Amino acid sequence: MPKIYVKKPLAGLVIRNRAHKSSIFTSSGIGEPSVHHALIVIFLEFFAWGLLTMPIISTLNRTFPDHTFLMNGLVMGIKGILSFLSAPLIGALSDIWGRKFFLLVTVFFTCMPIPLMCINTWWFFALISISGAFAVTFSVVFAYVADVTTPEERSKAYGLASATFAASLVISPxxxxxxxxxxxxxxxxxxxxxxxxxxxxxxxxxxxxxxSEKMRPASWGAPISWEQADPFLALRKVGTDKTVLMLCLTVLLSYLPEAGEYSCMFVYLKLKMGFNYVEVSIFIAVVGILSITVQVTLGSFMKVFGAKRTIIVGLALELIQLLWYGLGSQKWMMWSAGVVAALGSITYPAISAFVSLYASPESQGAVQGMITGMRGLCNGLGPAVFGVIFYLFNVDLNADHEAIMNNSHPTNVEKISMHVPGPPFVFGALCVFCAIVVAAFIPEGQQAVLEKKRASLDVQYEIETGHKLPSSLAPLIRSDSLAQL
Structure with a gap:
């Protein structure tokens, strides 16, 4: 009896103490949860990385003088792949442990490599790659925004998050x-x-x-749905519907080169096109401001041309700017390509709008999940593909290598690189051309027709996962790869 009498109050004390600590952590904060909290988190994180845009270019060139573009592609590629693999798991865990905890984790680990830039550059780039496992702040921010907004307000809130990301890069470089x-x-x-x-x-x-506490399980040890944490779950369902298949192919063929482009664009302008640091900074600011302006006017553009035509126009602009980057050898060509790139930023919001307009409400989550999963995969593959192509065409050349080439007989590959300054961009343009061909065959029927087509998809998704997705996922907006390098 004495033992039982002693254990009961001790157990009660332990349980109350744990609950008290948890409530302190989750309930702390200033005011009610709002979109503004998420916007400040986004702005500060990417402003910090934006400040390092020029120092990173210099450090990257000093650390890997012979294979600058290759190593840049590998670093960003590994980071992107790890982010793709970890994003669903972190999202599922945030449904149990709360958004605030994972905002803290993602921001901390994403920014953890920054001090190492002045200590050990090899460790700096290694940690950038590894930090991809937690560099999914945008995913948690979108979940936070979804928690504090109504469906009617959500699109505007996501647009504010995208604009805040772009604004953080206007002045920081x-x-x-x-x-x-x-x-x-x-x-x-x-x-x-x-x-x-x-x-x-x-x-x-x-x-x-x-x-809300009502939305979370009673215990932090509650099980999660591993279907939600599987990054390949959505991709495995791509072939179940013809329209979804064409949308995903369009995203794959167009976003893979764009992800590669934004991972190396600033390095390319500085080391290959002869831009100085001031010109690169102004370039980023101009493109960022134009992108914000274009995305603000997207709604009016779509009312005139429709979602499908807007997608094709955006892809055509992307094709033009990639060809300009790949074949251009003058600075004014790079500036022109940057302006066209800003105009082409309408593509992915237009794809999201197409899904929201023509997909049935029950299939919104499934379709958006497939497209978002495809984009996540491209965030890893794009930089790696661009880095390898730069390496294969000997674009990573310093002064010594150029002198050797001038005194020797160049190979066929080297001859191509002489006339085509940016081979990966030309490869990307070919991919985007294929994306335009695929997008041209996307049906533009009424919602009822597409609902009928997607009925089997909805049923299969519910059977395999055991539940419906209650709401659509975040609309497609630009990834954060631009801010990382």
Whole structure:
């Protein structure tokens, strides 16, 4: 009896203490959960990385002078693949443990490599690759936004998140370059680290938990649905519907080169096209502002041309800018290609709008999941493919290599690289051309017709997962690869 009497109050104390700590963590914050909390988190994280845009280019070239583009592609490719694999699992766990905890985890691990840039550059790039397992802040932010908005407000909120991401890159590269010129890389890294720490502190102190206690299991040890955590689940269902198959092929063929392009564009402009750091900073700012403007006017454009035609127009603009990047050898050509690239940023919001307009409500989640999964896969494959093509065509050339080539007989591959400054961009243009051909065959029928076509998809999805998706996933917007390098 004494033993039982002693254990009961101790057990009760332990349980109450754990619940108390959990409630302190999840209920802390300033005000009610809102979109503004998520926007501040996004802005601070990518502003910190934006400051490092120019120092990273310089460090990358110093660390890998002979294979700059190849290593850039491999680093960003590994990071993208790890993000693709981990995003569904982190999303599923955030449904149990809450959004705030995973905002803290993703921001912390995404920004963790920053201080190492001044300590050990090899470890810096290695940690950038490994951090991809947690570099899915956007996924958690979209879940946070979905928690605090109604379906009618959600599209606007996602647009604000996209615009905030672009806004963080408008001034930060130029500011980082100016500080680097005046005070060196160390100050820029220190400032970027301080902003990252501020972001973590903001999440700890100011961000309230958005996921209601009623929506979460009673215990942190509650089981999760491993179907939700499987990154290949959506991809395996691509072939079950003809329209979905064509949409996913369009995304694969168009986003793979775009993901590769944005992983190496700034390095390419600096090391191959002769841009100085100031010009690269201005280039980023101009393209960012134009992209924001174009996406704001997307609704009016779609009302005039329709979703399918808007997709094709966006793909055509992407084709033009990739050819310009690949074949152009003058700075003005790069500037023109950047303007066209900004205009072509309508493609993926238009694809999302097509799905939301023509897919039945029950299949929205399944279709959006397939398209988002395809884009996640491209985030890993695109940079790696571009890096390998740069390497195969000997684009990674320093002055010594150029002198050797001038004194020897160039191979056929080297002759091609002389006339085509950016072979990966030409390869990307061919992929986008195929995407245009596929998109031209996407049916543009009424919603009722597509509902009938997708009936089998809905039934199969519900049988295999055991439940319906209650709402659509986040609409397609640009990935965060632009901010990482």
């Amino acid at each position: 130029a500011l980082g370059n100016a500080l680097m010129d005046m005070y060196g890389d160390t100050l820029v890294v220190a400032l970027s680290t301080a902003i990252a720490v501020l972001d973590v502190f903001f999440i700890l102190v100011a961000v309230p938990e958005s996921l």
